[in-house]
Amino acid sequence: MGFLYDLKFAFRALRRNPVLTFVALFSLALGIGANTAIFSIMDRLFLRALPVREPQQLVVLTHSNSVSGFIESNYGFEPSFSWPKYKALRDNTSNVFDGLIARFPFAVNLAWRGQSDPTRGELVSGNYFDVLGIHPALGRLIENDDTRADSGSPVAVLSHSYWMNKFGGSRSALNQPVIINGHAFTIVGVAQAGFQSVGAGEAPAVFVPITMQAEVIPNWSELENAHAYWLNIFGRLRPGFSAQQAQAALAVVWSHIIAADVASVRSTNSRVRARYLTTTLGIKPAAVGISEVRGDFAEPIYVLMGMVGLVLLIVCANIANLLLARAAAREKEIAIRLSLGASRGRLWRHLLAESAILSFGGALGGLIVASWAGSLILRLVPHEIPLAGISADPDLRVLAFALGAAVVTGLLFGCVPALRATRPELAPALREQAGSPSSAGHARVRKGLVVAQIALSVLLLASAGAFAHSLYNLRTLNPGFRVDHLIAFTVNPPLNGYDAKRSLDLFNSIEQDLAALPGVSGASMATEPLLGGAMWSGGYNIEGVPSVDGRTPTLNSNRVSPGFFSLMGIPLISGRDFTPADRPGTHLVAIVNETLAKTYFPDRSPLGMHVSRNDGAWEIVGVVKDAKYDDLREKPKAFIYFAPQDDKNRGAMTFYVRSQVPPETLFASIRQIVKHRDPNLPIVGLKLMTDQVGDAVFLDRMVAALSMTFACLATLLASIGLYGVIAWAVTRRKREIGIRIALGAASSTVIKMVFSEVLILGGIGIAIALPLWLAAGRVFASLLFGVSPNDALTITTSIAVLSLVAGLAGFIPAWRASRIDPISAIRYE
Numbered sequence: 001m002g003f004l005y006d007l008k009f010a011f012r013a014l015r016r017n018p019v020l021t022f023v024a025l026f027s028l029a030l031g032i033g034a035n036t037a038i039f040s041i042m043d044r045l046f047l048r049a050l051p052v053r054e055p056q057q058l059v060v061l062t063h064s065n066s067v068s069g070f071i072e073s074n075y076g077f078e079p080s081f082s083w084p085k086y087k088a089l090r091d092n093t094s095n096v097f098d099g100l101i102a103r104f105p106f107a108v109n110l111a112w113r114g115q116s117d118p119t120r121g122e123l124v125s126g127n128y129f130d131v132l133g134i135h136p137a138l139g140r141l142i143e144n145d146d147t148r149a150d151s152g153s154p155v156a157v158l159s160h161s162y163w164m165n166k167f168g169g170s171r172s173a174l175n176q177p178v179i180i181n182g183h184a185f186t187i188v189g190v191a192q193a194g195f196q197s198v199g200a201g202e203a204p205a206v207f208v209p210i211t212m213q214a215e216v217i218p219n220w221s222e223l224e225n226a227h228a229y230w231l232n233i234f235g236r237l238r239p240g241f242s243a244q245q246a247q248a249a250l251a252v253v254w255s256h257i258i259a260a261d262v263a264s265v266r267s268t269n270s271r272v273r274a275r276y277l278t279t280t281l282g283i284k285p286a287a288v289g290i291s292e293v294r295g296d297f298a299e300p301i302y303v304l305m306g307m308v309g310l311v312l313l314i315v316c317a318n319i320a321n322l323l324l325a326r327a328a329a330r331e332k333e334i335a336i337r338l339s340l341g342a343s344r345g346r347l348w349r350h351l352l353a354e355s356a357i358l359s360f361g362g363a364l365g366g367l368i369v370a371s372w373a374g375s376l377i378l379r380l381v382p383h384e385i386p387l388a389g390i391s392a393d394p395d396l397r398v399l400a401f402a403l404g405a406a407v408v409t410g411l412l413f414g415c416v417p418a419l420r421a422t423r424p425e426l427a428p429a430l431r432e433q434a435g436s437p438s439s440a441g442h443a444r445v446r447k448g449l450v451v452a453q454i455a456l457s458v459l460l461l462a463s464a465g466a467f468a469h470s471l472y473n474l475r476t477l478n479p480g481f482r483v484d485h486l487i488a489f490t491v492n493p494p495l496n497g498y499d500a501k502r503s504l505d506l507f508n509s510i511e512q513d514l515a516a517l518p519g520v521s522g523a524s525m526a527t528e529p530l531l532g533g534a535m536w537s538g539g540y541n542i543e544g545v546p547s548v549d550g551r552t553p554t555l556n557s558n559r560v561s562p563g564f565f566s567l568m569g570i571p572l573i574s575g576r577d578f579t580p581a582d583r584p585g586t587h588l589v590a591i592v593n594e595t596l597a598k599t600y601f602p603d604r605s606p607l608g609m610h611v612s613r614n615d616g617a618w619e620i621v622g623v624v625k626d627a628k629y630d631d632l633r634e635k636p637k638a639f640i641y642f643a644p645q646d647d648k649n650r651g652a653m654t655f656y657v658r659s660q661v662p663p664e665t666l667f668a669s670i671r672q673i674v675k676h677r678d679p680n681l682p683i684v685g686l687k688l689m690t691d692q693v694g695d696a697v698f699l700d701r702m703v704a705a706l707s708m709t710f711a712c713l714a715t716l717l718a719s720i721g722l723y724g725v726i727a728w729a730v731t732r733r734k735r736e737i738g739i740r741i742a743l744g745a746a747s748s749t750v751i752k753m754v755f756s757e758v759l760i761l762g763g764i765g766i767a768i769a770l771p772l773w774l775a776a777g778r779v780f781a782s783l784l785f786g787v788s789p790n791d792a793l794t795i796t797t798s799i800a801v802l803s804l805v806a807g808l809a810g811f812i813p814a815w816r817a818s819r820i821d822p823i824s825a826i827r828y829e
Helices: 002-015 018-047 083-092 128-132 160-166 210-216 243-264 270-277 294-329 331-339 344-379 396-421 426-430 437-475 500-515 564-568 594-600 663-677 689-696 698-732 734-742 747-779 792-818 822-827
Strands: 058-063 097-112 115-124 136-139 155-158 177-180 183-191 206-209 232-237 281-285 486-491 520-526 536-539 554-559 572-575 589-593 610-613 616-624 639-642 653-659 684-688
Touching: 002 018, 002 344, 018 294, 018 344, 018 396, 018 698, 058 243, 083 097, 083 243, 097 128, 097 210, 115 210, 136 160, 155 160, 160 183, 177 206, 183 210, 206 210, 232 243, 243 270, 243 281, 294 344, 294 396, 294 437, 294 698, 344 396, 437 698, 437 747, 437 792, 486 663, 486 689, 500 520, 500 653, 500 663, 520 564, 564 653, 589 594, 594 616, 594 639, 616 639, 653 663, 663 684, 684 689, 689 698, 698 734, 698 747, 698 792, 734 747, 734 822, 747 792
Parallel strands: 115 206, 155 183, 554 639, 589 616
Antiparallel strands: 058 232, 058 281, 097 115, 097 177, 097 232, 136 183, 155 206, 177 183, 486 653, 486 684, 520 653, 536 554, 572 616, 589 639, 610 616
16 A cells, blocks of 8 residues: 555656656666667577477587588588488487477478469478477478478478468468479468477478478489588487487487498598598587577677667666756755654655656657667668568567566666665755755765766767778778679579579570660679678689698689679689680680689689589689679688589579669669569569668668667767756855856856866766776677777767767856856855
8 A cells, every 4th residue: 555655646746847757758768668679689589499399408410510512501511411311310319309300491482373472481301390399270280291202292381470471361271282483382281370480580481391302492402412411400309318418329320320421422532531430410409499690690789789788877877867856856855754754764665666657657668669679670681681580579578678677777766866865964954055965965976977977978989980980991892893883683493493494595585685775784694692691612623732631622603694794893804704605515614813813823824724523624714803702891712703504503693784874763674574584583682782782781780870879869868967967066056156256257267167067077987988998899899890999089089079069068057157146146045
C-alpha cells in the first residue's frame, strides 16, 4: 500500500514539472532505445540459441587445414566436409552422438504457377529435422528414405516464413509441384514456425534432400567425391558426453577414415599424402549455429554496443543533474517533512519512485525507438549479406533487456539525487538560506556529473571522427578501375535448367545486345563480381616456380570476356588482351596482374610462361595493373584471369555496362534485353557500381553513421547538462553578482567570472578524456583504414567541437548574469 502511495505521489509531482518530465523521458527513450536496438541485433546474431531441441547439446565439426581437394564454403575452410566422409562419421559415431546432420546453403530460382523468385535454399541430410527436433507445421519433413537412393527424392519442404509470405499460408500448397533450378519438385511439408536454419541470420525458402545436389546445383556434381569439401556437419552429443570426451572418441574414427582414403588423394607428392594423414578433427559448440558474417560483424557490433552504453551513462548523468536541481529547490519541503518526523528511508523511497516512473516510461519509449532504429539498420543491409533471418521486432528477450536497462538507469540517476536530497542541513534549509552547505554539496555533485559527461562526449566524438575519417579514406580510395557511369548485374541461367553450351550462347547474346544499346559505350562480363566479397582461388603450378612442401602457389582467379580491362579502366602493362579468337578448343591463354608478375617472375617477363593444373595449361599473354577484387581493404594479391570460354562449369555471370548517359536511364532497357532472351531469367543485383562500392563498405558506413549519431546525441546532452549547472550556479550566486554589479563591475567582468567556471569544467573533462581515448583507440584499431586510432587531428577536432558547443552552452547563462538587476538581486532571498 505504501509503495502504491509513493508511486501516486511521485506521479503527481512529475506532472507538476512537465518540462523536466518530458526532457527526462525523451532522453531515456533515446538512450535505452539505442541500446536496445543494437542489443537486439547482437542477440539474434551472436547470443541467441537456435530454436531447436536442447541447442546446448549441438556441436559443429571442424578439421585442420591439411586436407587436399576441392573446397566450397562460406564459413571458412575448417567446417567443410565431403558427403562420403559425413556418411562414414555418421555410421561410426553412434556411441558419441544422438545424430549427425549435414547441410549446404545454395542459390535457388523457385518457380510456382508461372512466377519465378530468386531466393535461397538448403540441401539437408535425411535426419536433419529429426536430430534438430523440428516438427512439421504442415505435411511431413525430409526423412532418411528421401536420401537413401543416389538419385535422391525430388521432394521439398518450405520454411514457415516463406510459406506464409509467398503461399499465403494456404494448406493447398501441400503436394503442389514447384520448379527448383529447372527441376520439378513436390512440396511435401512446411517446417515449424520460428525455425530458419542452423546458419544464424540465414533464411532459406526451401529445404531439399542432399542427394539432389546434382539437380539443384547445375554443372557441379561432387556428391560422391571424398575430397570435395562443402558440407557443414552438426552433431547432437549424447547425454553425459562432454566435448572433450567426444573429441577423443572422434579422433580414433577420423584417423581410420583418413587412412582408408589417403590412396584416393590426387597428388602423387609424398609430402602432400603425409600431411593429409596428419589431419585432425575438432568440435566447437554450436548452440547459436554458424554464421557467414558473424566474424565481420562481431567487432563493429561490440564497439557500437559500448558506444551506446556510454550514451546511456551520459543520459543518466543528465537526468541526475536535473533531479539534483529539483531536489535543491525542494530542500525546504524536505526539511519540513523531516522535522515533522518523516524518516529518511520513506523520503528516499518516495524520490526513487519518481526515478522508477521516469525509467520505465523511458523504457517503453525506448522499445518504440529500438524497433524503428533496428528495422532501419537492417533495411540498409545489402541483400547479398545473409541477415534475412534477423529481425528487429521486440520479443521477450528484448523486453527483458529493456526492463533491465530501465532498472539500472533508474538506480544510476535516482540514487545520488535521493541520497543528497534526504540529507539537508535543517536549520539553513528552513531559513531558505541560499548558498547553504547542502547547496554547496549539490553543486559539487552536479559539476562532477557534468565533467563526466564532457569526458565521455569527447571520447565519443573522437571515436566517431576516427570512423568517419576511415570511411572517407575507403570511399575516396582508387579501386584500380573506374566506377563512374558503370552498371553491374548478374544472371544465372543454370538455375533455369541451362547447360554449359546454352549458357555461353546466352551470355554472348546478352553482351552483344548490351553493347548495341544507345548511350552505351561498351559491355563486358566476368564470372566473379568485383567487390562482391568473394573470389575463386586454387593451387596452380607456375612454370619455373617450385612447390613448397608439396604445396603449389595459391592464386585468385576470374574469367572475363574480351574488352573487360579497357571497359573497366584497368591498364594493360604488357602483352595483349583477350580476343574473340580465344574460344573453346583453341590454345589456352591467361592474363596476370602486376602483383603476380612481380611475385613469381621478379627477374623476367611472365609473357610466354605457363600456369597449369589438372584441367589444363595456360600461356600467359598479358599483364595488367592491380585492382581491388573482393574488398577495398585488401592488400595486393596474385591474380590470374581466364577467358569465360575456358569454363566447363558455367554458372552465374556478372555483366558490366559503361554508359554515356545517366546510367539509371538504362535499367529498363537492360531488363528488357534479358527478358527478350528469356522471360523467366531473373536479374540479380542490378545496380550502379558506385552503389556496389558503397555496399562493400557497408559496415564502415554503418559504424561511422551510428557513432556520429551517438556522439552528437552525447554532445547535445552534455551541453544541456553544462547549461543547467552554470544557470543554477548563477541563480545561487545571484545576490553576490548583484552586489558586484552595484559596486561597479562591468558586464564583461561578470561574463568572464561565470565563463571561467565553464572553462574549468571543460578542461577537467577533456583532461580525463585524453587517456580514455588512448586506451579506446587500441580496442577498435582494426576497424580503421588509413588512420591511426590515436590520430592527433581527430582528437584535436573533437576537443574543438566540444569546446565550441560547451562555450555556447555556457555563454547564455553568463550573458544573462551580466544583465542582472542589482536591486532585485540584493533583495533575492
